[in-house]
Amino acid sequence: MTSIAPALSRIGRFYITRELGRGTVGCVYLGHDPVIGRDLAIKTFNPRLTPAEKSRYEQQFLNEARAAGCLSHPHIATIYDASVENGATYIAMEYLQGRELSRMLDNGHRFKPEETASIGWKIADALDHAHRHDVVHRDIKPANIFMVKDELPKLVDFGIARAPKRSGGAEGETPADHWPHTIFQNNKLFGTPAYMSPEQAAGKPAGPPTDIYSLGAVMYEMLVGQKPFQSGSVDKLLNEIALRAPAPPHEVDPNIPMALSQIVMKAMSKRPEKRYQTAEAMALDLKRFLLRERRAMRRMKLEMVALERRHPRKLNFARSPLFWGGCLALAAATMLTFRMLR
Incomplete structure (x- = not known):
């Protein structure tokens, strides 16, 4: 990765080494904690944002820290600290070295059925942990699955997650607490259309079954090399997600085991009640598939x-x-x- 000169030298107690990357809203730096003596990733606002834009997105940053900060799982990126100091909002998190699953797919990497099942099992187990702590990610997609090593995924970016309410009743609620009831907020689409669940596409509440559907959509793409639904129009894409069923993976590629194809299609059932009722149940089915294949x-x-x-x-x-x-x-x-x- 090419080193980019950082726009600042320090955030809070952390020293900034270099910039790792940036998006429309956020910027991630490689930082160093002088107290503990370890490197970590510091996520803060893109320096190009105006004060008004920073204010608009500040709650999303804090929501990510609140959602992921209460989780401790080997396949979820660890949040170490979050704060607002001297006008700078930041999240200090685990420094991951690898690449996003999305980049691997964009480069034409085809995953073997056993690899797909192994990665899917680990993410399903991570989702089960999150759901047990009342956290729903709501934006499961390849770009939010970071591959540290072969078959070692880390779930990242809980920015639009539904997090547990803080103590204090209504005063503790944030705009994010109301996002499950709509996929739009201030005319902005929350989530990634290609991996949205039918209930998200229809603007209905998004609970744990939404994450299960989205994981199924990610595994579908890993197996067949293409998204389950594709369209240049967002409206048409959302309509297809809500109403149409994709061809099962084993029909697209006969080399895909039917048992794995059935797991993916069950996760992607149109009606939430027909999907796996828990991420744990999906993880168990994937683990059984892997054990059968290995035997x-x-x-x-x-x-x-x-x-x-x-x-x-x-x-x-x-x-x-x-x-x-x-x-x-x-x-x-x-x-x-x-x-x-x-």
């Missing part, structure tokens, strides 16, 4: 070993001296015949 692979290897022991000549003829001797004799005879014909 089948072990059985196949054992059968091959047993067959080789029973019929060593049939399976090891290429290693036999007689085989290579025959090949040399045939080659010599062919050359002799060629010379005689000339």
Whole structure:
């Protein structure tokens, strides 16, 4: 990654080393905590935002810290600190080295069924942990799944998550607490249309089943190499998500196991009550699939070993001296015949 000179040298107690990347609203820096002595990622506002824009998005930043800050899971990026100091709003979080799942898909990477199931199982387990703490992510998509290593995903960006209300009743509520009832806020679309659940597309409440649907949509793309629904028009796309069912993955690609295809399609059921009722149930089905596949692979290897022991000549003829001797004799005879014909 190319190093970019940071726009500032310090935020709170953290020293800024370099800029890691920026989006329309946020900017992420590599920082260092002098107290604990570790590197971390510092997320703050894009320096180009006006004070009015910063004020508008400040609650979203704090909501992310409040949502993810109460979670501790190996597949959720850890939030260390969040604060507003000297007019700077920031979140200090785990520094992840890798790349987004979206970049891998955009580069044409095709995931094997076992890889897809393994990654999906870990994210489903992370969602189960979040849901048990009353946190609904509501924007599960490849760009929010960070791949640290092969099959080691980290769920990030809880900016539009539904977080537990702070103590204090109505005064503790934020605009984010009302987002489950609509996908629009101040004419802004919350969430990513291609991975939205049918209830989100219809502007209905979005609870844990929404995250389950979106994870199914992500796994669908990982398996077949394309999104379940595609359209240049947002309205048409939302209409297709709400009303149309995509072709099952195993019909798009016969090499995809039907059992895994069925898990994905169940997660993507149009009606929430027909989906997995918990992310834990989806994680268990994915884990069972992986165990069955691995057992089948072990059985196949054992059968091959047993067959080789029973019929060593049939399976090891290429290693036999007689085989290579025959090949040399045939080659010599062919050359002799060629010379005689000339």
